Amino acid sequence: MLDDLTDAERKALAQCRHAVLGAEHPLRLDCGVDLGPYRVAYQTYGTLNAARTNAVLICHPLTCDQFVAERHPVTGKEGWWDSLVGPGKVLDPARYFIICVNVLGHCMGTTGPLARDPATGEPWNLRFPVVTIGDMVRAQAALLDHLGIPDLFCVIGGSMGGMQVLEWAATYPKRVFSAVPIACAAHHSAQNIAFHEVGRQAIMADPEWKGGDYRLHQTVPARGLAVARMTAHITYLSEQALQRKFGRALQNRNVLGFSFDADFQVESYLRHQGSTFVDRFDANSYLYITRAMDYFDLAGAHGGVLANAFKGTPTRFCLMSFTSDWLFPTRESREVVHALNAAAANVSFVEVESDKGHDAFLLDEPEMFRTLSGFLKGAAAVRGLGAVS
Amino acid sequence: MTATIRVDLQLIADMVEPGTRALDVGCGDGSLLAYLVNFKRVDARGMELSQAGVNACVANGLSVIQGDADAALRDYPDDAFDYVILSQTLQATREPREVLRQMLRVGKRAIVSFPNFAHWQVRLRMVFGGRMPETPSLPYKWYDTPNIHLCSIDDFRALCRDMGVRVERAIVLNSKSRRIQMPPLLANLIGEQAVFMLRRD
Numbered sequence: 001m002l003d004d005l006t007d008a009e010r011k012a013l014a015q016c017r018h019a020v021l022g023a024e025h026p027l028r029l030d031c032g033v034d035l036g037p038y039r040v041a042y043q044t045y046g047t048l049n050a051a052r053t054n055a056v057l058i059c060h061p062l063t064c065d066q067f068v069a070e071r072h073p074v075t076g077k078e079g080w081w082d083s084l085v086g087p088g089k090v091l092d093p094a095r096y097f098i099i100c101v102n103v104l105g106h107c108m109g110t111t112g113p114l115a116r117d118p119a120t121g122e123p124w125n126l127r128f129p130v131v132t133i134g135d136m137v138r139a140q141a142a143l144l145d146h147l148g149i150p151d152l153f154c155v156i157g158g159s160m161g162g163m164q165v166l167e168w169a170a171t172y173p174k175r176v177f178s179a180v181p182i183a184c185a186a187h188h189s190a191q192n193i194a195f196h197e198v199g200r201q202a203i204m205a206d207p208e209w210k211g212g213d214y215r216l217h218q219t220v221p222a223r224g225l226a227v228a229r230m231t232a233h234i235t236y237l238s239e240q241a242l243q244r245k246f247g248r249a250l251q252n253r254n255v256l257g258f259s260f261d262a263d264f265q266v267e268s269y270l271r272h273q274g275s276t277f278v279d280r281f282d283a284n285s286y287l288y289i290t291r292a293m294d295y296f297d298l299a300g301a302h303g304g305v306l307a308n309a310f311k312g313t314p315t316r317f318c319l320m321s322f323t324s325d326w327l328f329p330t331r332e333s334r335e336v337v338h339a340l341n342a343a344a345a346n347v348s349f350v351e352v353e354s355d356k357g358h359d360a361f362l363l364d365e366p367e368m369f370r371t372l373s374g375f376l377k378g379a380a381a382v383r384g385l386g387a388v389s
Numbered sequence: 390m391t392a393t394i395r396v397d398l399q400l401i402a403d404m405v406e407p408g409t410r411a412l413d414v415g416c417g418d419g420s421l422l423a424y425l426v427n428f429k430r431v432d433a434r435g436m437e438l439s440q441a442g443v444n445a446c447v448a449n450g451l452s453v454i455q456g457d458a459d460a461a462l463r464d465y466p467d468d469a470f471d472y473v474i475l476s477q478t479l480q481a482t483r484e485p486r487e488v489l490r491q492m493l494r495v496g497k498r499a500i501v502s503f504p505n506f507a508h509w510q511v512r513l514r515m516v517f518g519g520r521m522p523e524t525p526s527l528p529y530k531w532y533d534t535p536n537i538h539l540c541s542i543d544d545f546r547a548l549c550r551d552m553g554v555r556v557e558r559a560i561v562l563n564s565k566s567r568r569i570q571m572p573p574l575l576a577n578l579i580g581e582q583a584v585f586m587l588r589r590d
Contacts, residue, residue, distance in 0.1 A: 342466060348452045348453055375450065
């Protein structure tokens with residue numbers, strides 16, 4: 001592929017695997033465009049067993065990527081789901097073949113707005129077709145075909161990852177033995193679309209954005225992307241967590257500064273979140289991925305009846321939500337549970353008590369680990385995956 | 390994994406044919422569910438009101454959701470299960486008649502166990518003690534009891550007649566949890582709890 005990779009992409013691709021797909025059979029996107037060839041960057045942990053029955057697909061959320069359980073090639077930070085994936089952990093590579101695919105439209109090696117249009121050789125930028133959660137999942141399925149993996153023991157993910165899990169179960173029910181959608185919903189709510197729109201407007205209002213062609217002009221819409229991240233980050237936390245962490249505490253001072261510097265710790269924290277995000281995320285990608293979440297409406301895609309998405313499903317489901325998550329509140333997980341019951345599906349649902357807000361699914365939540373480990377144990381027994389330690 | 394469960398749960402488990410589909414409404418810590426799954430190869434699901442109960446069940450590999458009998462049964466389609474089980478919970482529902490109707494819509498059969506409010510100990514305490522009865526199977530004070538729709542064995546039979554529901558089996562236990570076989574009038578006096586298997590007529 002002709003892409004002039006960014007530094008981040010180069011580092012990412014050097015530390016993970018990738019496949020170029022769709023040269024012969026392009027990916028028909030929901031918007032009607034045929035995409036191909038396209039590159040899919042992915043990471044794996046563990047080994048596929050001889051019967052090919054132990055594959056687990058982790059679907060990453062909006063701003064995470066395929067580096068689930070290892071030092072990140074760009075940020076140098078620990079893997080975003082290190083608490084869950086690793087030797088002796090709930091998802092142990094000694095037992096499962098774990099795959100995480102950088103989603104379509106993202107910026108860690110998989111084709112997105114950073115790539116070049118193979119038809120013209122020009123950078124896609126904002127001319128990249130708008131992709132959906134369904135497109136991301138179809139690209140993942142194409143990769144599994146390429147890898148010769150017939151079906152998945154489990155598909156698991158939180159937030160946007162959870163949306164992909166639901167899409168997987170609805171689109172490929174026979175390829176999904178068990179599904180764990182965490183802290184998510186079957187559609188993006190008006191409030192969530194609203195927050196995303198604020199983020200996108202912040203990026204597009206940055207003069208350095210240049211209509212999406214900033215790489216051509218060698219600029220970076222850093223301020224816009226940072227503000228988008230700051231806004232979004234607030235929605236990942238809870239009022240209690242913010243209060244507990246920061247309260248009204250001042251940053252490096254004892255008295256108010258009577259200025260617009262970051263007087264408060266919470267301001268300083270958000271500014272830090274914003275500025276570090278810019279180093280690892282692409283502004284156009286942010287527009288595309290948030291759009292994909294906004295467009296997600298599983299019931300809408302099934303005649304307005306969510307239960308129709310799961311009719312006759314053989315998949316075993318386990319849903320989890322968190323009490324203080326106001327971005328994807330428990331009510332929205334419960335809607336999915338109702339639909340699954342209406343489809344007489346095998347479903348478990350646990351609401352985990354936590355004051356950490358939406359981000360709880362990324363943090364050390366023993367109750368979530370216990371639930372997940374029990375659910376996987378039960379599913380593995382039915383699948384005949386052998387004894388679990 | 391233990392093979393011993395409460396006597397009334399064992400009676401219920403014995404009524405369930407192996408390899409069938411069952412929903413246990415108010416499944417508590419999941420002991421009946423686990424028994425059905427492990428010893429009778431039943432595709433068993435649970436519904437439980439307490440979050441602690443749900444979480445414990447799921448952590449043990451059981452398929453359980455949070456919900457209560459009054460509301461959540463409505464979500465299920467007709468004939469989704471071979472059995473819908475309600476043990477020691479009917480008396481705590483808001484609309485027992487509607488719950489029974491829903492159980493027999495969702496399941497081909499319903500299995501219901503409940504404490505007998507016409508047990509002689511209850512009658513004695515009420516008639517001679519002049520106080521709301523507290524017994525081993527009804528251990529609550531009047532002001533904190535979850536049991537808002539208590540009934541006797543004969544009351545329950547009358548409801549089944551009224552609803553046109555066929556009683557396939559009825560087992561009555563005395564206060565030592567032993568099965569008793571007596572004429573209905575006596576069973577309604579000596580029986581401390583009962584287990585019924587019902588079917589749509």
